[in-house]
Amino acid sequence: MxxxxxxxxxxxxxxxxxxxxxxxxxxxxxxxxxxxxxxxxxxxxxxAKEQLVEAYLERRDERWRARLADFVRRREDPEERILAVFDWLELWFGENGFRGCAWINSYGELGATSERVTAQVRAHKRAFRDCLARLVADAGLSAALSGQLFLLAEGAMVTAGITRATEPARQAREAARILLRAA
CATH class of the missing domain: 1.10.10 (Arc Repressor Mutant, subunit A)
Structure with missing residues (x-):
């Protein structure tokens, strides 16, 4: 081999x-x-095992972000693209074997002791936040909205990981819709 x-x-x-x-x-x-x-x-x-964890997170990040981007790209309207993020989260939460966010889980286990893992987690979260910022900018909305949407999505991930339910994505989507309407 x-x-x-x-x-x-x-x-x-x-x-x-x-x-x-x-x-x-x-x-x-x-x-x-x-x-x-x-x-x-x-x-x-x-x-070292830490290098394997780092490579696992890096590869998963590439796949995760590509799947999200492909899903969001299918929507025409810029504001619908933002809401599509939460639709995609709901699909992800409903996947067989969903155990929450791999980066949050890894950080919870190793963040205090592994700089490599912490760097991967931070890079993934920064890239996700940047994705939201681009969607918000494309919709002509205030940049501050991207941070609020990021927190909604992250909260939904944590809650879905704990409850093993898809409902947090729907709740976060509704909150995002309200924020978009207010913006």
Whole structure:
């Protein structure tokens, strides 16, 4: 197996295990078993578990933001694109195996001890906030609105992760609609 294939297999296994069970409860031997990548090769690819967590979060970020952008892009009206973010969150919250926000979860587990994980989490949240800021600017609305929408979305993520319900996205969408109307 070449390096790229081994890396993808390891990341696939890491994503499933880290997201499903939590980072701290999964060892490198668990990743080896789930991926079929030897422990030696795994450590060649990721000399420390922290580097594997970092790569997992980085790859997940790319996929997450691409899925969101593809969904939002389908709406014509700039204000509807903003509300589409919350529609997409509702779909995400309803996915089989949804366990909350991977970045919030990882930060909760490792944020106090891992600068790499903290950097990935902050980069993801900054990129999401920037996405909202672009949508708000495209709608010709006050830039301050993007921070408020960001907090609504983040609160919905935390609540949905805890309750395992999609309702927080609908509630956040309604609050966002009210903010848009007021703006």
């Amino acid at each position: 070449d390096r790229a294939a081994a890396r993808e297999q390891a990341l696939d296994a890491a994503e499933e295990l880290f997201y499903g069970r939590g980072v701290q409860s999964v060892g490198m031997d668990d990743i080896r078993g789930a991926s079929g990548v030897s422990l030696k090769r795994l450590y060649q690819l990721f000399p």
